[in-house]
Every structure is written in structure tokens, then in C-alpha cells.
Amino acid sequence: xxxxxxxxxxxRCIECNACVTACKNEHEVPWGxxxxxxxxxxxxxxxxxxxxxxxMHCTDAPCAAVCPTxxxxxxxxxxxxxxxxxxxxxxxxxxxxxxxxxxxxRLGNFGSRxxxxxxxxxxxxxxxxxxxxxxxxxxxxxxxxxxLPICAEMCSTKALxxxxxxxxxxxxxxxxxxxGYGSGAWGWRTAYKDAATG
Amino acid sequence: MTHFLTRLRGLIAAAALGLGLAAASLPAxxxxxxxxxxxxxxxxxxxxxxxxxxxxxxxxxxxxxxxPDQRAALLIQPQGREFQHFHRTTLKWLGGIAIGGMLVxxxxxxxxxxxxxxxxxxxxxxxxxxxxxERFAHWLTASSFIVLCITGLNISFGxxxxxxxxxPEAFATWSQWGKIAHxxxxxxxxxxxxxxxxxWIKDNIPNGEDVKWxxxxxxxxxxxxxxxxxxxxxxxxxxxxxxxxGGGAIAVTGFIMMFPFQFVTTMEGMxxxxxxxxxxxxxxxxxxxxxxxxxxxGMEGAFAAMGSGHVDLNWAKEHHGLWVEEMMSAGxxxxxxxxxxxxxxx
Numbered sequence: 001x002x003x004x005x006x007x008x009x010x011x012r013c014i015e016c017n018a019c020v021t022a023c024k025n026e027h028e029v030p031w032g033x034x035x036x037x038x039x040x041x042x043x044x045x046x047x048x049x050x051x052x053x054x055x056m057h058c059t060d061a062p063c064a065a066v067c068p069t070x071x072x073x074x075x076x077x078x079x080x081x082x083x084x085x086x087x088x089x090x091x092x093x094x095x096x097x098x099x100x101x102x103x104x105x106r107l108g109n110f111g112s113r114x115x116x117x118x119x120x121x122x123x124x125x126x127x128x129x130x131x132x133x134x135x136x137x138x139x140x141x142x143x144x145x146x147x148l149p150i151c152a153e154m155c156s157t158k159a160l161x162x163x164x165x166x167x168x169x170x171x172x173x174x175x176x177x178x179x180g181y182g183s184g185a186w187g188w189r190t191a192y193k194d195a196a197t198g
Numbered sequence: 199m200t201h202f203l204t205r206l207r208g209l210i211a212a213a214a215l216g217l218g219l220a221a222a223s224l225p226a227x228x229x230x231x232x233x234x235x236x237x238x239x240x241x242x243x244x245x246x247x248x249x250x251x252x253x254x255x256x257x258x259x260x261x262x263x264x265x266p267d268q269r270a271a272l273l274i275q276p277q278g279r280e281f282q283h284f285h286r287t288t289l290k291w292l293g294g295i296a297i298g299g300m301l302v303x304x305x306x307x308x309x310x311x312x313x314x315x316x317x318x319x320x321x322x323x324x325x326x327x328x329x330x331x332e333r334f335a336h337w338l339t340a341s342s343f344i345v346l347c348i349t350g351l352n353i354s355f356g357x358x359x360x361x362x363x364x365x366p367e368a369f370a371t372w373s374q375w376g377k378i379a380h381x382x383x384x385x386x387x388x389x390x391x392x393x394x395x396x397x398w399i400k401d402n403i404p405n406g407e408d409v410k411w412x413x414x415x416x417x418x419x420x421x422x423x424x425x426x427x428x429x430x431x432x433x434x435x436x437x438x439x440x441x442x443x444g445g446g447a448i449a450v451t452g453f454i455m456m457f458p459f460q461f462v463t464t465m466e467g468m469x470x471x472x473x474x475x476x477x478x479x480x481x482x483x484x485x486x487x488x489x490x491x492x493x494x495x496g497m498e499g500a501f502a503a504m505g506s507g508h509v510d511l512n513w514a515k516e517h518h519g520l521w522v523e524e525m526m527s528a529g530x531x532x533x534x535x536x537x538x539x540x541x542x543x544x
Contacts, residue, residue: 017264034265039273041261051261053273062282068353069370070361086370088377090353091458092285095469098278100270113458190276 002164003078004121004143005192006152007172008052010183012159015040015050019151019160023054026122026150027139033103035119036151049183052151052160055080055101055119056191063093063102077143078165079121084137089113098190121162122149165192258465272465281469289354289473293480297351300484304491314497316513324508325525332397333507339390339441342383347483349376354476384452391445398438401429407520408432426519437489444482451475 015038023029023036036054057080064072064080071086072093091113093102104113124141127134134141142150152162161168169185176182259273328336352360352373361369410425411432430438454462454471462468493500499513514522 020265032267034267034270037263037265037270039259039261039263039271041259041273043262051273062278065282066285068357069373070357070366071370086366088370088374090377091455092472094458095465095472096278096281096285098274098276100272100275187274190274190279 001076001078003166004057004163005078005165005168005188006054006056006121006149007161007168007185007188009159009161009172009175010049010051010186011179011181012157013038013050013052014157014159016156019052019155022150022154023119026142027120029117029139030105033105033117035101035103035117037100051186052155053099053101053187054151055097055121056099056187057121058098058191059193062096062098066092066096068092073126075123077121077123079123079143081120081123081125081138082116082118083126084115084117085126087115089115099187119149122147269459269465275465277466277469281473284473285354289476289480290358292477293351293354296480296484297487300487304488304496308491308496313495314492316499316510316516318512318516320499320510321512323511324502324506325511325514325522326507327503327509327514328507330507331393333504335390335393335397336504338386339394339445342387342390343445343486345379345383346387347479347486349380350479351483352376353380381456384449384456387445388449391442391449394438395442398430399442402435402438404432404435408435427517428520428524429518431517437485440482440485444478444485447478448475448482451478 017038020034020036020038024034027035029035036052038050038052040048040050042048057074057078059078061072061074061080063082064070064074067082067087068090069086069088071084072080072082074080089104091102091104093116094100094104101118102116103118104116106113120138120141122140122142124130124134124144125138127137129144130141142148147153149162152160161171172182172185258275258277261271261273263271353376356369356373360372364372407425407427409432411427414425416431416433451471451474454468455475458468462471493504499510502513503509511522
């Protein structure tokens, strides 16, 4: 079985934010919630890089470990999903997540959070595949249709890669070898530990 | 930044790039010069490599985002893994040892020492120890604290202890209500702590008598012969300050958590508030368990102080001798209430 991962080639990302837009459109993500975002570091300085970041679907996911209601589960493809039926919106996963992936619709009293929303790797939730119930809570389930996440599929510079970890790592390695530089697979060290990168 | 880049150049060259295999296959004289115009040597082309930024920023990689949520500019915060470890391991051990340990200590203590009796027996006469406002403040704090404890412990330990019994759905529903109760009861709890602070602080200033009281083993080990105390004994003062300071800290960290990123704006600050809230709460729960024990099964006549507000005179003399004397002398100097007649005047 494949181990699905994201890899953003920061030397190719042009900060067009199309991945962000495509994600929001595909899943009809509510206003104020971003399952994916593009962060520019060293903005305006030498060495400026943009990185598209979402849930990295970590090995031994911190969100799952701190969740009081154990609402997370990892699929056979290594995708970390969660159940909005079990989520109580406590916010712990946001503090544990190294990538700022969990998002909360703000509702109710004080700063109280609604049920957490995050990148599903376009793989829906615990409901049956491509049912209206699943779509309403988690958006579309492209993986069940044999498609990869929309953000990577439509990336104009092919900076954002999605697919089996070994395969996209190989693609990236070939790129780095051919062009002679690369700033690393962002977040892989933190997300997957053993698959550490520079 | 440029200075820093130069300084770390060797490091980066070693740690380099991509996926290990890529680094190995890279030619030493890569055509990287064009990519790094600011660099005097072309050895390290990747100014923005993750590891380099981690070293520079000591953890967090912060950037710029074009979306309104500026928290999203924090690209990677590896200390989330430490938060994970704290919640999965540290807090569980701490809670188990503090709360479980205290329960064991109390049971063992009860078996050895038994109930602390009123040695002179009940006198049948009572003296007012706590008035209505004092008891209101106590029970306001106590009742909200008990619900806060149960719902708070549920967040930390319910997944292991309760969920297997209730099933995930029922547990999630119960936890959802628990969270709402936890949020709302924070207000009466805070009010109760503040009330108690104002009402009782004058009787709880530590002094030399407390040192003697502790030196004599207090009311428990000293077996009923500690030095007589004023209104509150040294042990009670400890409880008072634990509740005021601990409860205050729990309230402050709790409100920080309830209004995320409002009072505290950094990720580290929010993580610290969450962790402190857990640690202090567990310690306070352990202390309050001992308090509940002494106020109920542990000591004869003690519950009446917070129950009816009137304690037996012999209990008061044995536990708060100086206080009884103060009250009596104040009573002797007072004028008789209007309409009062001497005993036996009829």
C-alpha cells in the first residue's frame, strides 16, 4: 500500500496560491478556513522561497495523540483523517500540530471553536465514500475516485507533489540532481522523523 | 541574514538539501552560483533550507502569508511534537502519581490514624464559625470546582479511562457538554476564589504560630495536642493559599485558553498556558482531595463548620483554642441584645 505524502518543491513554487483556491473550491471550505496556505519566507530578501503547506499526514500524528476524544484515524494509505462527529473543538490539535493544519470555524461563546476542519488529502472522512454526508463535512473524496489531491494535480509549476512518498521523493531527488540545487522537502523531518531530509 | 548565511555555509553544505540520496549524487561544483548571488562561495545554494532556518530561528519557521489569518504565517513549529509528548506521557504520569498517590495516602492514613475524634466529646453547645457569606463563597467555589475537576480530568484522562466503557459516540457527546460546562463554570469558580480571598485573607497571614504548629506535627500527627491556633491553623492557611494562588493561576491560564490568541498571541504562549493549566490543576486537585477528606470522614465535627456554620464548642476549643478565647472575650465585652433577660429571671 502506498504511503501518501505531500512534497513542496520550494524552488518551483511561484506563490500563485492556486492550490489554496482550488482546495477551497473543491471542498467548499467555509469562509475564514484555509486547509492549505502558501507561506513566503525571507520575503523580499535573497533566498526567498514560497512553500505551500497543509496537513502533512504525519507518522505518529501529534494531533491524534493529544485528541481527548480520539477522533483521528490513519487510513491504509497513511492519510490522517478525523471524525467531526467525535471532535469537540477543544483546540489541542492546533497546539500540537507542527504545521498549523487544524482550522476551527469560530462559533458560539467566547473564542469557542466549532468542529475542527483540516486537509483530508482529498480523501473525505469516516463516512461512506462520496456520500452527501461525507461531502457536507469533509468535502469531496478524490482519492476514492482514483485521483490525487486537487492542489497538487493543478499546480502550474508542479512544485507541489502528492502521491506515494517514495515516488515523489524520487521525483524530487531527480530534479535536485538535474538542476543542482534544492532547499529540501519541507516539513518531512518533523512529519515523518525517519525519512529525515536536509 | 547575509552574515548568518555566510556563517552557516559549512553546516548547510554538510546537511544539504533534498532526500539524502540527492545530496549524495550532487556534484561538488554544482551550478549553484547563479542561484546565490549574495554568496561568496557556491558550496551552499539553498538559502532557505529547512534545517538552516530551524537552526537560525531555533525552531519556528515564520514567513508571510496573503490570507487574513496571520497565525498561518507560522510555517513549521516542531515543538508541537513536545506538546504531543507532554500530553501523551508527562501529564498522564503526573496526574496518576499526584491524584492516585494522594488517594492511596488518604486511605492508608485513615486506616492508621482513623477519624480524628473530639476528645472531650460533644458539648452540645455550638459557636458560629462561618457566616452565610463565608459559606456561600466556599460552596460556590467548591461546587464549581468539582464539576470543573470532573470535566477537566475527562479531557486529560477520559480517553483512556472512560471512552472504552462508554463508546466513542457517547463519550464525545458527554465531552462536548463537559467542555461547555467547563467553560461556563470558570466564572463562578473565579468569583468564589476572589470572594474567599477578600473574606479570609486577614485570618490567613502566616506568622510564627504556624511554624510552631507545624513543628508540633499539626493537628494530624500531633494527635490532638498541637499548639492552640487562632481562626485558621497552619494547615488551613496552606489550603487557603493553595486555593487562592493555584486557583488564580488556573483561572488566568484557563481564560487564556478560552480566548485563544487574544491575551497571549504566540504559539509558545498558548502551549505553555495549556500545559501550566494541566499541571497546576492536578496539583490543586490532589491538595483539595486531602481537604475534602479532613472536612468529611477524616475529622469529627469538622463538616459542621461549612455545613450549618456552627461548630461544637469542644471541637472549637481543641482545634482553635485561641480563636475561641477571642470570640468569648469579644462576647463578654458586648452589650446584651435588646430585650435579653438574665438566665433564670423568669
